[in-house]
Amino acid sequence: MNNPCNSASHITRRTMLQTTGLGGLAWLTPVAHWLGRAQEKASAHAPAKSVIMLWMAGGPSQLETFDPHEGEKIAGDTRAIDTSVKGVQFAHGLPQVAKQMHELTLVRSMVSKEGDHERATYNVKTGYRPDPTLVHPSIGAVVCHELPDAEMDIPRHISILPGQWPARGGYLGAQYDAFKVYNTNGRAGNITARVKPARLDNRLEALEQVEQSFARGRRADLDAKTTLHNATIQKALRMMSSKQLSAFDITQAPTKTRAAFGDTNFGRGCLAAIQLIGAGVRCVEVTLNGWDTHANNHEAHVTQNAILDPAFASLIRELRTRKLLDQTIVICAGEFGRTPKINAADGRDHWPTGFSIALAGGGFRAGHVHGATAADGAKLDPLDKESIHVADIHTTVQHALGIDYAKELMTPIGRPMALSDGRVIQTLLK
Amino acid sequence: MPSEKIAPPLWQRNLLFAGVCVAGAGAVIFNLLTSDTMSAPKHQASRYEKPSFRTTVDLVDEQFAADWEKAGLEPTPPADELTQIRRLSLGLTGTIPSLQEIRAVEAQPEGERIQWWLSHLFEDRRTSEYLAERFARAYVGVENGPFLIYRRRRFVSWLADEFEANRPYDKIVRSLITAEGLWTNNPEVNFVTVTVDQNEDKKGPNEVKLAARVTRAFLGVRIDCVQCHDDHLGDDWLQQDFHQLASFFGEADMAISGIRETGKPYEFKYRRQREPVKVPTIVPFQPELLPERGRPRHRLARWVTHKENRAFARATVNRVWALMFGRPLVEPVDEIPLEDTPENPYPPGLEILADDFIIYNFNLQRLIRIIAATRAFGLDSKMPDDRTPPTLEHDQHWAAFPLSRLRPEQVAGSIIQAASLTAIDADSHIIFQLNRSIQLGEFIKRYGDIGEDEFYIQGGTIPQRLLMMNGNLVHERIKNDLVANAASRILATAPNDAKVVEATYLAVLSRRPSAEEAAYFVRALSQKGLLSRKAKQADLYWALINSTEFSWNH
Numbered sequence: 001m002n003n004p005c006n007s008a009s010h011i012t013r014r015t016m017l018q019t020t021g022l023g024g025l026a027w028l029t030p031v032a033h034w035l036g037r038a039q040e041k042a043s044a045h046a047p048a049k050s051v052i053m054l055w056m057a058g059g060p061s062q063l064e065t066f067d068p069h070e071g072e073k074i075a076g077d078t079r080a081i082d083t084s085v086k087g088v089q090f091a092h093g094l095p096q097v098a099k100q101m102h103e104l105t106l107v108r109s110m111v112s113k114e115g116d117h118e119r120a121t122y123n124v125k126t127g128y129r130p131d132p133t134l135v136h137p138s139i140g141a142v143v144c145h146e147l148p149d150a151e152m153d154i155p156r157h158i159s160i161l162p163g164q165w166p167a168r169g170g171y172l173g174a175q176y177d178a179f180k181v182y183n184t185n186g187r188a189g190n191i192t193a194r195v196k197p198a199r200l201d202n203r204l205e206a207l208e209q210v211e212q213s214f215a216r217g218r219r220a221d222l223d224a225k226t227t228l229h230n231a232t233i234q235k236a237l238r239m240m241s242s243k244q245l246s247a248f249d250i251t252q253a254p255t256k257t258r259a260a261f262g263d264t265n266f267g268r269g270c271l272a273a274i275q276l277i278g279a280g281v282r283c284v285e286v287t288l289n290g291w292d293t294h295a296n297n298h299e300a301h302v303t304q305n306a307i308l309d310p311a312f313a314s315l316i317r318e319l320r321t322r323k324l325l326d327q328t329i330v331i332c333a334g335e336f337g338r339t340p341k342i343n344a345a346d347g348r349d350h351w352p353t354g355f356s357i358a359l360a361g362g363g364f365r366a367g368h369v370h371g372a373t374a375a376d377g378a379k380l381d382p383l384d385k386e387s388i389h390v391a392d393i394h395t396t397v398q399h400a401l402g403i404d405y406a407k408e409l410m411t412p413i414g415r416p417m418a419l420s421d422g423r424v425i426q427t428l429l430k
Numbered sequence: 431m432p433s434e435k436i437a438p439p440l441w442q443r444n445l446l447f448a449g450v451c452v453a454g455a456g457a458v459i460f461n462l463l464t465s466d467t468m469s470a471p472k473h474q475a476s477r478y479e480k481p482s483f484r485t486t487v488d489l490v491d492e493q494f495a496a497d498w499e500k501a502g503l504e505p506t507p508p509a510d511e512l513t514q515i516r517r518l519s520l521g522l523t524g525t526i527p528s529l530q531e532i533r534a535v536e537a538q539p540e541g542e543r544i545q546w547w548l549s550h551l552f553e554d555r556r557t558s559e560y561l562a563e564r565f566a567r568a569y570v571g572v573e574n575g576p577f578l579i580y581r582r583r584r585f586v587s588w589l590a591d592e593f594e595a596n597r598p599y600d601k602i603v604r605s606l607i608t609a610e611g612l613w614t615n616n617p618e619v620n621f622v623t624v625t626v627d628q629n630e631d632k633k634g635p636n637e638v639k640l641a642a643r644v645t646r647a648f649l650g651v652r653i654d655c656v657q658c659h660d661d662h663l664g665d666d667w668l669q670q671d672f673h674q675l676a677s678f679f680g681e682a683d684m685a686i687s688g689i690r691e692t693g694k695p696y697e698f699k700y701r702r703q704r705e706p707v708k709v710p711t712i713v714p715f716q717p718e719l720l721p722e723r724g725r726p727r728h729r730l731a732r733w734v735t736h737k738e739n740r741a742f743a744r745a746t747v748n749r750v751w752a753l754m755f756g757r758p759l760v761e762p763v764d765e766i767p768l769e770d771t772p773e774n775p776y777p778p779g780l781e782i783l784a785d786d787f788i789i790y791n792f793n794l795q796r797l798i799r800i801i802a803a804t805r806a807f808g809l810d811s812k813m814p815d816d817r818t819p820p821t822l823e824h825d826q827h828w829a830a831f832p833l834s835r836l837r838p839e840q841v842a843g844s845i846i847q848a849a850s851l852t853a854i855d856a857d858s859h860i861i862f863q864l865n866r867s868i869q870l871g872e873f874i875k876r877y878g879d880i881g882e883d884e885f886y887i888q889g890g891t892i893p894q895r896l897l898m899m900n901g902n903l904v905h906e907r908i909k910n911d912l913v914a915n916a917a918s919r920i921l922a923t924a925p926n927d928a929k930v931v932e933a934t935y936l937a938v939l940s941r942r943p944s945a946e947e948a949a950y951f952v953r954a955l956s957q958k959g960l961l962s963r964k965a966k967q968a969d970l971y972w973a974l975i976n977s978t979e980f981s982w983n984h
Contacts, residue, residue, distance in 0.1 A: 116627070133652075155892065173888055173889075174888055174889075174891045175889070175892075177891065179892065180876065189876070189893075189897075190897050190899070190900040191896060192900060193899070193900055199961065199965075202954075202969055203969050203972050203973055206950075206951070206954065206970065206972075206973035207972075207973040207976050209946070209950050209951075210939075210947065210979065211977060211978060213944050213946070213947055213979075214978050214984075216816060217812035217813040217814060217815060217816060217819055218820070219819045219820070219821065223978070226833065227833065227889050227978050227982060228891075229889070232889070232890045232891060232892055233895050235892050235895075236892050236896050239896075240896075240900075
């Protein structure tokens with residue numbers, strides 16, 4: 001509930017500013033920031049085109065993944081291992097990802113104000129804090145909206161194994177919601193007709209009869225402008241018969257490749273994500289549940305890391321092999337980290353003030369670490385210049401995608417909203 | 431204990447299960463297609479012809495008529511009664527009427543059916559449950575809320591009891607604002623405990639969230655805009671207006687015995703001030719209506735629901751209107767100006783309906799009946815001929831009934847209802863009810879619940895169409911199954927194909943087929959071919975369920 005203002009009066013003010021020549025940008029964006037943007041160097045490389053979000057639902061412990069403090073009290077018995085970058089260590093559960101560190105940008109100084117799963121998930125997926133007056137779009141929705149494509153048969157925004165709060169289109173509209181795929185058997189949900197093609201044709205002809213009856217006495221553009229009903233049916237039918245559907249099917253990949261991702265749903269989802277990106281999909285979210293380790297944190301992380309490690313490492317390697325890494329931004333993040341203090345149940349609780357996010361590809365630096373947490377795991381100061389806010393990640397990712405992140409869209413409630421309101425962290429980019 | 435109402439002991443459920451199975455088998459033999467065995471509601475038709483009722487309706491109608499004339503709009507003609515019945519069922523119970531109910535309502539004299547239907551709905555537990563869920567979204571949101579100390583289900587169930595008893599709305603709201611005790615014993619307390627943020631250092635309910643909920647949900651005022659700063663954007667609210675309101679909740683605190691009035695006074699650090707200050711309890715407008723004595727929350731509750739605090743009545747009228755039309759009179763639903771101005775006048779009907787609501791002691795059922803009786807509610811959403819279809823301007827001025835996309839639970843409820851000839855309600859058909867909740871949950875997840883964005887109109891999506899065309903719920907409900915599915919029962923019991931098509935249209939779309947539709951589907955059913963009649967009947971069901979008409983309120 002940070003800034004729930006909106007109303008007709010805001011529009012009036014916006015209109016007034018525009019007519020007086022200040023333009024729409026200046027009114028939400030501090031002028032200094034606005035001027036500062038002119039100084040930013042344009043992304044040196046061709047902008048990234050797509051995003052893979054590995055969603056660690058529940059909030060992984062930074063200490064048992066990317067930010068170990070071996071030997072300190074806060075670590076418990078978690079050991080650290082070397083990575084492919086000298087001087088950078090991971091927790092011992094991620095040996096394969098450690099060998100890919102030279103491809104990663106690792107941020108160890110993430111801070112947010114959200115310590116509740118639902119709110120924090122919203123925050124990390126959208127870059128904004130929850131607001132009762134509108135729903136912000138997730139990063140994938142923004143990418144699809146800002147980087148339109150030649151017509152794709154299959155959805156451009158996909159969530160594989162969606163958790164409780166999958167990526168949403170928010171104020172951009174439900175058509176930007178992630179298309180949810182609940183399995184990794186190669187068949188996305190409900191894309192197979194229940195009847196043979198000839199009978200489906202009968203059904204559609206019958207449907208046409210009912211539609212004609214409904215259209216009588218109504219606007220000719222009712223479907224195209226308002227209900228989108230038949231327009232959507234057409235798209236659904238095209239998808240049902242599209243060759244692009246094969247991108248969901250990972251059995252076409254060599255057995256050895258499939259094995260490398262691990263025999264898990266998450267691993268298969270990661271491989272499917274690569275195929276989908278290769279087919280032209282803009283954003284794929286793959287969820288790995290089970291990080292909410294209020295009890296037995298260390299044991300749970302052994303299980304979780306065993307799933308994440310081969311999948312994440314293979315994802316990076318395979319993207320590189322298929323020459324997709326430079327155009328794809330990979331983000332591995334959860335809604336927050338976990339407390340340095342180990343609780344009475346040998347668990348760790350929610351910790352939004354000093355957690356890690358790993359990024360790779362798409363113009364992000366390779367083998368780079370940003371920020372650090374102290375040996376005692378003390379809260380990071382959000383005002384510290386090394387602290388990275390959730391919005392900064394979104395702004396930086398959008399920048400790397402060539403998106404004008406400061407552009408404001410008029411939301412349905414008549415309140416203009418920037419795509420992202422953080423800072424571009426230049427040091428994270430090549 | 432209330433929970434027993436929801437979940438009877440296992441042996442009872444087993445007994446019911448057996449009973450329902452036996453009854454189900456019997457019902458197959460019994461021809462329901464012409465049945466009117468439904469129990470009649472208590473209904474006095476003459477009540478709704480009295481001046482005390484008609485005067486308000488007429489005044490509302492006059493205001494709309496004047497507005498249409500000024501805008502140069504020809505309103506659509508009245509919709510047929512079954513269409514209006516469908517609107518009421520969707521708005522108040524979240525589902526379409528059953529074939530049995532349609533037969534019963536059609537047995538009533540023409541012209542009296544709408545009010546008779548409301549009498550029927552108000553006696554139906556589904557109505558209070560559904561209304562409670564819709565209101566709860568504004569009161570407590572849709573989130574699961576704080577662990578252990580918040581019981582959303584209990585809260586909604588309590589609210590449903592209140593609505594079922596038609597307790598005056600001002601009393602309901604006062605119970606919410608002043609709630610004390612344990613969230614389990616006093617379900618209304620959940621209105622307060624939902625705001626407890628378990629991750630913050632501060633214990634107890636959150637005054638700021640409560641103040642925002644109270645002003646938005648009960649008064650239709652978005653004063654929470656000035657939570658962080660004064661409003662420089664037109665309204666006159668100051669930051670202190672908001673925090674002085676929040677201060678009424680300052681003493682509400684969390685104790686072992688639940689929510690109690692023991693806390694410290696509310697403190698807040700304003701911008702450009704070094705220290706938090708004690709914030710006095712002051713209301714942002716009409717201070718003369720605030721009682722001088724009493725506990726802070728009791729004083730606030732009296733002020734909010736005061737008969738002269740018209741914002742309260744307007745906000746309620748606007749919300750009820752939105753539930754019935756799919757769109758509020760004033761948008762957004764929780765932001766209504768405190769005063770109207772020549773540039774920004776109140777829409778027709780708002781003040782009349784607010785007056786009536788106040789005079790008749792905040793009677794929600796009366797408000798619903800009045801709105802249902804207005805000409806605007808009864809208008810068709812289409813014109814009789816293609817040349818002059820209703821325009822967007824018609825929609826703006828309520829000169830045509832607005833189209834709105836059904837919510838996921840309305841679609842799911844309608845599919846399940848369309849597959850049953852009798853009304854699926856809370857009292858009977860436990861077997862269906864259980865079935866419904868499991869399948870409903872799955873369906874709603876995939877169809878995409880829009881959460882608290884209640885009245886934000888948008889078009890359909892691809893996953894929705896895939897779910898309807900190829901998904902399990904529709905498939906299960908249209909396939910040949912003589913015990914569970916209406917499609918098969920209609921086919922087995924109707925005397926001829928014309929009656930099959932008619933009964934199917936009534937069960938799924940709550941209307942009769944047009945001559946062309948009837949001819950098309952009768953021909954399709956009788957044609958010799960590879961497909962069995964059962965398969966063709968499933969295809970007819972499929973076509974109707976996949977239509978725009980089924981997925982939209984119109």
